[in-house]
Amino acid sequence: MTQDELKKAVGWAALKYVRPGTIVGVGTGSTAAHFIDALGSIKDQIEGAVSSSNDSTAKLKKLGIQIFDCNEVDSLDIYVDGADEINGHMQMIKGGGAALTREKIIAAISRKFICIADSSKQVDILGAFPLPVEVIPMARAYVARELVKLGGMPEYRQGVVTDNGNIILDVHNLKIMDAVAMENKINSIAGVVTVGLFANRGADVALIGTADGVKVIES
Numbered sequence: 551m552t553q554d555e556l557k558k559a560v561g562w563a564a565l566k567y568v569r570p571g572t573i574v575g576v577g578t579g580s581t582a583a584h585f586i587d588a589l590g591s592i593k594d595q596i597e598g599a600v601s602s603s604n605d606s607t608a609k610l611k612k613l614g615i616q617i618f619d620c621n622e623v624d625s626l627d628i629y630v631d632g633a634d635e636i637n638g639h640m641q642m643i644k645g646g647g648a649a650l651t652r653e654k655i656i657a658a659i660s661r662k663f664i665c666i667a668d669s670s671k672q673v674d675i676l677g678a679f680p681l682p683v684e685v686i687p688m689a690r691a692y693v694a695r696e697l698v699k700l701g702g703m704p705e706y707r708q709g710v711v712t713d714n715g716n717i718i719l720d721v722h723n724l725k726i727m728d729a730v731a732m733e734n735k736i737n738s739i740a741g742v743v744t745v746g747l748f749a750n751r752g753a754d755v756a757l758i759g760t761a762d763g764v765k766v767i768e769s
């Protein structure tokens with residue numbers, strides 16, 4: 551099976567967690583795109599979606615799924631999204647598609663975070679994938695210096711402006727042994743909007759696409 555077929559398998563497998571009549575939290579990226587297609591097939595059974603990016607919003611609208619503003623809902627039943635890395639504690643690195651801030655907000659208001667990923671995303675230690683950090687543009691150099699103090703090598707993601715008008719620093723060379731501590735430390739640097747470590751709030755369910763089928767892991 552190709553990597554895209556594994557992504558498709560988990561995207562469609564997530565449908566079984568969608569309760570009729572609910573508003574669904576929807577992530578961003580190539581795996582979430584398969585979930586959006588799947589959601590389209592049951593669009594008449596759901597109320598709509600809260601979307602984590604302009605890109606996903608466009609895809610959802612194209613399928614005729616109603617979009618709700620995050621401020622219109624108190625909480626969501628589920629949030630379905632991909633990840634760049636996921637470890638055995640269900641902690642993740644996210645933000646490869648620059649949508650980390652909106653993703654973290656939706657995760658915060660969702661009762662269940664369902665991570666959909668192909669098995670290449672499973673790791674023992676987070677950090678081989680460069681850790682995305684969304685930063686206010688005027689703080690770029692300062693935040694980069696602070697990230698170096700934490701042992702990382704930040705790299706400016708050229709040409710990328712987030713949906714919130716900010717920039718992304720991708721931090722290389724981190725071996726993240728204590729993901730909660732690292733998330734808290736980076737979040738406390740002035741000028742950081744969000745770090746793409748989802749450790750304080752990890753996934754509740756992981757659907758992992760493997761050659762032998764979709765593996766379900768519950769926390």
Ligand SMILES: O=C[C@H](O)[C@H](O)[C@H](O)COP(=O)(O)O
Nearest residue numbers: 579580581632645646647649
């Ligand atoms: O900002 C993007 C998101 O965090 C994605 O969920 C993550 O990058 C995984 O993307 P993909 O499913 O394309 O590998």
